[in-house]
Amino acid sequence: MDRARREAELMVVHDSRDSPRKKRITMGMTLTQKILARHAGLDHVETGQIINAKVDLVLANELSAAVAIEVMRTIKGADRVFDPEKIALVEDHFVPAKDAQSAKLAKMMKDFAAEQKITHFFDVGRGGIEHVVLPEAGLVAPGELIVGGDSHTCTYGALGAFATGMGSTDIAAAFVLGEVWLKVPPTIKLVYSGKLGPMVFAKDLMLKTVGTLGIDGATYRALEYTGTTINELSITGRITMANMAIEAGAKNGIFVADEKAIAFVQERTTRKFIVDHADADAQYERVVNIDVENMEPQIACPHTPDNVHGVSDVTRDEILLDQIFIGSCTNGYIEDLRIVAKILDGKQISPRLRVIVNPGSQKVWMQAANEGILSILAAAGCAVNTPGCGACFGGHMGTLGDGERCLSTTNRNYVGRMGSPKAEVYLASPATCAASALTGRITDPRVLELAHALSP
Amino acid sequence: MEQTLHGFAHTYGKNVDTDVIIPGKYCNIIDHAELGKHALEGIDPEFSSRVKAGDVIVADTNFGCGSSREVAPIAIKGAGVSAVIAKSFARIFFRNALNIGLPIFECPEAVDDIAAGDEIVIVPGTGMIHNKTKGTQHRAAALPPFMQSLIAVGGLKNYVEERLAKA
Numbered sequence: 001m002d003r004a005r006r007e008a009e010l011m012v013v014h015d016s017r018d019s020p021r022k023k024r025i026t027m028g029m030t031l032t033q034k035i036l037a038r039h040a041g042l043d044h045v046e047t048g049q050i051i052n053a054k055v056d057l058v059l060a061n062e063l064s065a066a067v068a069i070e071v072m073r074t075i076k077g078a079d080r081v082f083d084p085e086k087i088a089l090v091e092d093h094f095v096p097a098k099d100a101q102s103a104k105l106a107k108m109m110k111d112f113a114a115e116q117k118i119t120h121f122f123d124v125g126r127g128g129i130e131h132v133v134l135p136e137a138g139l140v141a142p143g144e145l146i147v148g149g150d151s152h153t154c155t156y157g158a159l160g161a162f163a164t165g166m167g168s169t170d171i172a173a174a175f176v177l178g179e180v181w182l183k184v185p186p187t188i189k190l191v192y193s194g195k196l197g198p199m200v201f202a203k204d205l206m207l208k209t210v211g212t213l214g215i216d217g218a219t220y221r222a223l224e225y226t227g228t229t230i231n232e233l234s235i236t237g238r239i240t241m242a243n244m245a246i247e248a249g250a251k252n253g254i255f256v257a258d259e260k261a262i263a264f265v266q267e268r269t270t271r272k273f274i275v276d277h278a279d280a281d282a283q284y285e286r287v288v289n290i291d292v293e294n295m296e297p298q299i300a301c302p303h304t305p306d307n308v309h310g311v312s313d314v315t316r317d318e319i320l321l322d323q324i325f326i327g328s329c330t331n332g333y334i335e336d337l338r339i340v341a342k343i344l345d346g347k348q349i350s351p352r353l354r355v356i357v358n359p360g361s362q363k364v365w366m367q368a369a370n371e372g373i374l375s376i377l378a379a380a381g382c383a384v385n386t387p388g389c390g391a392c393f394g395g396h397m398g399t400l401g402d403g404e405r406c407l408s409t410t411n412r413n414y415v416g417r418m419g420s421p422k423a424e425v426y427l428a429s430p431a432t433c434a435a436s437a438l439t440g441r442i443t444d445p446r447v448l449e450l451a452h453a454l455s456p
Numbered sequence: 457m458e459q460t461l462h463g464f465a466h467t468y469g470k471n472v473d474t475d476v477i478i479p480g481k482y483c484n485i486i487d488h489a490e491l492g493k494h495a496l497e498g499i500d501p502e503f504s505s506r507v508k509a510g511d512v513i514v515a516d517t518n519f520g521c522g523s524s525r526e527v528a529p530i531a532i533k534g535a536g537v538s539a540v541i542a543k544s545f546a547r548i549f550f551r552n553a554l555n556i557g558l559p560i561f562e563c564p565e566a567v568d569d570i571a572a573g574d575e576i577v578i579v580p581g582t583g584m585i586h587n588k589t590k591g592t593q594h595r596a597a598a599l600p601p602f603m604q605s606l607i608a609v610g611g612l613k614n615y616v617e618e619r620l621a622k623a
């Protein structure tokens with residue numbers, strides 16, 4: 001809406017004070033509100049308003065799909081999904097099936113995909129972690145509205161989409177109706193300034209953000225990432241940041257789709273999309289400034305993702321490790337593996353720990369193979385797994401035992417997240433994890449030479 | 457007589473997350489009662505042996521944060537818990553609980569007042585929470601009208617059925 005029209009409207013509002021219907025002053029909308037309004041078929045939405053919005057894509061993995069399919073079967077009159085092209089089903093949590101029960105869930109999803117003629121079904125060996133797969137397969141574009149049966153669905157905000165996680169009953173409803181009810185969230189604007197220093201990455205920036213906001217600091221809210229630092233970030237870096245919006249409790253996290261994002265999407269799809277921008281007079285609940293100049297690598301200590309400290313604080317004590325995990329929808333991308341390989345190239349990991357690597361998708365795995373990264377990692381002593389969630393949520397492939405300590409590139413470190421409730425999980429960037437792999441203890445990646453000397 | 461929920465309180469702190477409500481390794485279970493056997497295992501391993509049908513979970517802020525697993529409220533319901541009272545709920549847990557019919561109440565005063573083992577009676581229709589042990593009562597925050605209408609039709613599933621019937 002142009003300024004003249006808005007002013008005219010404000011005038012009208014002013015002139016008709018006794019008409020309650022016109023009393024509502026229309027404020028500018030945030031990026032999130034713009035997308036929600038369009039999908040609800042409205043010119044304007046306001047914070048707190050409950051809307052019915054059309055969805056462009058509904059996602060589920062084998063765990064959330066199994067429950068959603070069961071629910072859908074009990075809904076009278078719901079035999080078909082609303083649009084078989086607009087559903088994505090990805091097997092990733094227990095792949096390849098770790099036991100008969102997991103195989104049963106995977107089969108339920110596969111049979112459902114066949115029955116409903118769902119085109120975007122990603123079986124083992126053809127997909128990977130859902131949130132790595134969808135952007136990679138061109139299933140996410142700016143301005144779209146995506147819901148998924150997984151809390152990290154918020155990842156797609158990296159490309160300027162509104163995306164949020166829901167439970168299986170909501171997903172079943174979305175399968176059938178192609179719509180969801182949503183409460184329009186207030187937006188917290190994050191403004192980043194400064195240049196990231198050496199060995200400081202998007203992951204550090206996001207850990208810092210979660211530490212600043214707190215794990216319930218953005219509950220029911222949208223995060224809008226802005227500022228000069230963000231413009232410099234790669235798409236993978238933005239994905240890492242949008243992915244962890246939920247770690248501050250947020251409904252979604254979103255970036256404006258700039259040229260970089262548009263190019264990324266256009267390389268992967270010919271679908272038309274709309275690039276939204278926040279209005280100049282958009283109403284933010286609050287603005288949080290984060291200056292990254294001189295920021296060190298960050299670490300989330302046990303047992304919450306907001307227990308974040310600078311690495312030099314953490315390494316003041318010697319924190320010996322039993323396992324390092326590299327992967328997940330936060331940091332399982334080729335860019336991440338390249339950093340790890342660069343640090344481990346020609347070296348051996350410390351004999352006191354094990355390092356487990358899960359490339360995020362089949363494509364990432366293949367790219368890493370082509371670049372020689374998988375051999376570098378294997379030669380250094382890492383166990384390289386098939387793509388999937390793996391150890392991230394304590395399901396299998398690297399579950400922690402009592403008293404074990406793990407440094408991980410993942411997004412959560414709650415009690416029991418990676419296995420035993422008596423284990424400890426620290427979260428960090430791939431670089432910090434790789435540096436620590438050489439020493440067997442949490443290590444500042446900025447002192448790699450030193451780190452290497454420490455290696456037994 | 458108005459329907460009431462009645463049981464004894466089990467109290468917890470802030471940020472009870474979905475990983476402790478139902479650890480990831482159990483997320484491939486579908487059966488509700490079976491899930492119930494592992495409810496809150498990550499924070500309170502004896503919970504499922506201690507809990508009696510009708511009991512109430514009382515927790516501080518941000519209950520249910522973390523993953524979107526709908527099996528979290530299902531496990532709590534499967535364990536026989538009749539309601540959760542918290543100072544606040546995480547967003548996805550809140551939706552999931554509404555959708556699967558686990559009654560939840562946001563009421564900071566009640567949380568501050570209730571101690572472990574207190575006898576609680578809740579009147580869902582009015583949001584009144586009675587602490588029989590202490591002789592106190594509190595009223596939980598009302599839900600927005602749309603969510604009340606969702607509950608009135610019997611949850612999201614019925615809402616979808618109504619929509620389909622109208623289409």
Ligand code: SF4
Pocket residue numbers: 092093129130131150152327328329330388389392393410411
């Ligand atoms: S990698 Fe971890 S956080 Fe991401 S979808 Fe899988 S289990 Fe969830």
